[in-house]
Amino acid sequence: MSDGFKRVALVFGGSRGIGAATVSRFAKDGYKVAFTYASREDKANELVSAVEAAGGEAVAIKADSSDARQISHAVEQVTLKFGRIDVLVVNAGIFTMGTFDAVPLEQLDQMLDINVRGVFLAIQAAAAHLVDGGRVITVGSNVAIRTGMAGTSVYQFTKAAVAAMVKGIALDLAPRSITVNNVQPGPTDTDINAGAIDFLAGKSPLNRVAKPSEIAGLIAYIASAEAGYMTGSSVTIDGGFTL
Numbered sequence: 001m002s003d004g005f006k007r008v009a010l011v012f013g014g015s016r017g018i019g020a021a022t023v024s025r026f027a028k029d030g031y032k033v034a035f036t037y038a039s040r041e042d043k044a045n046e047l048v049s050a051v052e053a054a055g056g057e058a059v060a061i062k063a064d065s066s067d068a069r070q071i072s073h074a075v076e077q078v079t080l081k082f083g084r085i086d087v088l089v090v091n092a093g094i095f096t097m098g099t100f101d102a103v104p105l106e107q108l109d110q111m112l113d114i115n116v117r118g119v120f121l122a123i124q125a126a127a128a129h130l131v132d133g134g135r136v137i138t139v140g141s142n143v144a145i146r147t148g149m150a151g152t153s154v155y156q157f158t159k160a161a162v163a164a165m166v167k168g169i170a171l172d173l174a175p176r177s178i179t180v181n182n183v184q185p186g187p188t189d190t191d192i193n194a195g196a197i198d199f200l201a202g203k204s205p206l207n208r209v210a211k212p213s214e215i216a217g218l219i220a221y222i223a224s225a226e227a228g229y230m231t232g233s234s235v236t237i238d239g240g241f242t243l
Contacts, residue, residue: 008082009223010075011035012065012122013092015044017190018139021212022089023047025220027056034078036063036092065092065118066110075125087223088126090119091139093158095192097151108154115158116165123169123180135223136173136180138162139215142238144184159184163234170232179231181222185215186238205240 009026013019014035024047026033033051037044037060044060051058059081063074078085093115096107123136130136141159143152163182170180187193187200188210201208218237221227236242 006030006032007086008032008034008078008084009087009089010078010085010126011089011091012063012071012074012118013037013090013139015040015047015060017192018185018188018212018215019089019091020047021216022091022219023058024051025213025216026087026223027051027054027058029220031087032057032082034059034061034074034082036061036065036074038062038064038092065122066113068121071118071121072125075122075129079129084131085126085129085134086131087135087137088123088130089137089139089219089223090122092118092122093139095155098154099151100153103154111154111158115155116161119162120165127173127178130173130176130178133177133228134179135227136166136169136178137219137222138166138180138182139219140182140184140234142184142186142236142242144234145236145242166234167232174231177228179222179228181227181230181232182234183215183218183222184234184236184238185210186236186241188212188215203241205243208239210237210239 009031011023014023015037023033023035048058048060061074063070140162143156144159144163147156166180166182
């Protein structure tokens with residue numbers, strides 16, 4: 001993956017939580033980084049400033065991952081600015097609870113649009129611009145394996161769909177030596193779990209939740225040359241929640 005140029009990473013859903021930690025890690029590792037955000041422009045700008053203050057380069061792009069045109073436009077902006085994409089991380093996703101019989105159609109469609117359709121479209125849009133030997137990494141969830149909690153059925157099957165999706169796409173991109181893998185975090189100290197950290201930590205064999213930087217560390221490894229023989233895999237990092 002090294003050809004004398006500074007590598008470029010694109011992170012869909014990169015302004016907060018695991019996405020922001022991934023942007024910071026890639027910048028620290030010497031990448032030029034572009035990332036999308038849906039609504040929190042303040043957080044996106046703060047992240048860009050932090051990366052630049054540390055000597056890195058980052059670009060924030062507003063894009064709704066439920067909108068195919070905005071996904072394609074984000075990819076176009078990255079390739080116009082940097083000319084290439086070496087690593088694509090698709091982290092954008094939403095989580096809402098509700099037992100299956102009470103989930104409104106609008107909520108169902110939104111979760112499918114962002115958590116499944118948006119992931120597929122982001123990979124599809126970026127594929128032509130990925131360098132041969134590049135990396136595609138999706139961020140799923142350990143609930144694809146087991147949730148044990150009522151009210152998560154829609155979220156669970158969207159994340160299971162991502163785990164299945166990477167297998168077929170990995171085969172499609174294998175002739176170009178592009179690997180496609182899925183990271184499945186457990187409970188992590190992010191906005192989505194605000195107010196439930198102590199509860200979730202108490203259910204963990206390690207008696208804590210993950211730090212976003214720990215998930216970003218695994219993503220960085222999968223993006224590295226050392227992980228070049230792994231493709232079509234889902235790797236769970238959840239402190240033993242699914243044991």
